[in-house]
Amino acid sequence: MIVFLLRRLFLLGTVLLGLSIFAFALGYLFPGDPLQNFSGLRYIESTQRDLLISEYRLDQSYLAQYLAFLERIIAGNWGLSFASQQPLLQEIWQVLPATLELTAYALLLSFVLGVPFGILAAIKPQGVFGKTISGLALIGYSLPIFWWALLLIMFFCIGLGWFPSGGRIGVLYEIPNVTGFIMLDIMYADVSYRQAAFNDALTHLILPTFVLATYPTTVMIRFVRDAMLEVWDQNYIKTAKAKGLNRLQVLYRHGLRNALLPVIRQIGLQFSALITLAMLTEVIFSWPGIGRWLIDSIYQRNFPAIQSGLMIISTLVITVNMLTEILHTLFNPLARKS
Structure with missing residues (x-):
């Protein structure tokens, strides 16, 4: 090891x-x-x-x-931004937490929704429920994220007025920037309108998180379904059934634990996709993250910012993928053996 x-x-x-x-x-x-x-x-x-x-x-x-x-x-001397003439590293630390927060919530949502629906789709893959889940996952996988985001904005923001169409928090609330993560900053803020600010930030977060989580959720559903079907045909599963264990016991004790091991590595791969998709999501929802900052830099021909953004995003993606692969090896005896 x-x-x-x-x-x-x-x-x-x-x-x-x-x-x-x-x-x-x-x-x-x-x-x-x-x-x-x-x-x-x-x-x-x-x-x-x-x-x-x-x-x-x-x-x-x-x-x-x-x-x-x-x-x-x-x-830490990464140069200055052409646009603002401010240190680039300082600008990156201002916008990076917003992207990490949005990506973390989207990844968590994809895991919470993808794993259960993937398991349900694998229990009876030829049934109506299993085919419905697989069909919806295929549709979600095929949706262009910019079209899906604009469609939800038209329906939930403009039509129903349930959610704001952009931004991270309303202009009525002044929250001190301590960690850069808006939810944590609201919890640490010593203001009288903390609960109202938290609710407002939550309404700003729901729609972009759901849009960003659509693609990795569908991938997770299909991946967990295929992993469960592969595990379900193993000999130790047939032996457990022969011993008299019911379907739920076999699923929890033997199937689920072995099927979810490859999901650890899949989380790292989905994080890479989320960082890329977050750029479009941040532009559409006016989310002040590093993706929107980098795209603005491209439009402005801000070459030092493009260079710095490339380094920080690539380093983040490479590091997360490497860590998830190491964790997968630690938890998977077969991977350690190979």
């Missing part, structure tokens, strides 16, 4: 190294002056240019420039 962990950590370091090389190369691949792309300064005076060239080692070899780039990344 120790060898496996060391191999995974080495693989993680190798992938992150390749990511850093690609991010460094973007400074030259983007249009414009490489010095401006690395520093984020829109206007550089002649006297300042010589100092920056020396600091960024642009007068040296590419290897020296890359090592200087790594030093700046580790030190």
